[in-house]
Amino acid sequence: xxxIIRCLLLFTMLTPWHIFAQxxxxxxxxxxxxxxxKWAYVLEVEYRRPLEQASRGSYLFLLAGxxxxxxxxxxxxxxxxxxxxxxxxxxxxxxxxxxxKLPLGQGPFSLETRIRYQQDxxxxxxxxxxxxxxxxxxxxxxxLSPKLEGIAEYEGRYRFDRRNEWSRLRWTTGxxxxxxxxxxxxxxxxxxxxxxxxxxxxxxxxxxYLDYTLPDRSSKDRKYRHPFGRKVTW
Numbered sequence: 001x002x003x004i005i006r007c008l009l010l011f012t013m014l015t016p017w018h019i020f021a022q023x024x025x026x027x028x029x030x031x032x033x034x035x036x037x038k039w040a041y042v043l044e045v046e047y048r049r050p051l052e053q054a055s056r057g058s059y060l061f062l063l064a065g066x067x068x069x070x071x072x073x074x075x076x077x078x079x080x081x082x083x084x085x086x087x088x089x090x091x092x093x094x095x096x097x098x099x100x101k102l103p104l105g106q107g108p109f110s111l112e113t114r115i116r117y118q119q120d121x122x123x124x125x126x127x128x129x130x131x132x133x134x135x136x137x138x139x140x141x142x143x144l145s146p147k148l149e150g151i152a153e154y155e156g157r158y159r160f161d162r163r164n165e166w167s168r169l170r171w172t173t174g175x176x177x178x179x180x181x182x183x184x185x186x187x188x189x190x191x192x193x194x195x196x197x198x199x200x201x202x203x204x205x206x207x208x209y210l211d212y213t214l215p216d217r218s219s220k221d222r223k224y225r226h227p228f229g230r231k232v233t234w
Contacts, residue, residue: 023051024203026048026208032226033213034213039065045060075097075098076095080092080095089122090123095117110140111140114137133160154169155170175187182212186208186210
């Protein structure tokens, strides 16, 4: 626990304080269960808010399943419901991900990719407000110690509905601390640029998540895959 606190303090110290007034805070708690060596599911609750306006936050609820296809390849499908902030409508998302992880030689580095297809719409609407996107992501992870990992990721979002153009670009850096086989903590800083819109906008985001793997008596001798984690929340 002391190591976790030190990591979070270091993460906070490295974040410029002057950005807090224009930054969002994303916090979440995930419960994942690996039913078999190939199948798993996750339940997640998340709260997002502007740092300077705590009352304007919104809750997100996610349910997703994962299927292992090969040693470093898996597919995810799920749904997420976001309760609208004040004056905004709620949003229902359906998504599917193709995840791949490639170790770079025998060293501490690995290349991680994810391609997501998603549809967002207000619940109950007829489809005219639907937003359809493809989100490719490329990340580099490095093992800093047996329990601590650093991550840098880049992601784009291409809209296929009325816009048919790139709409967002994301740059993310973060750390992940594995406290045990069941508990891990993740913290990250992100800049999200909204492009091809007038006016354009850049959002700054600070995230902190706790992931817990539910116990399973029938598979206690099996090494857990942990197929979700930042692949869903980030």
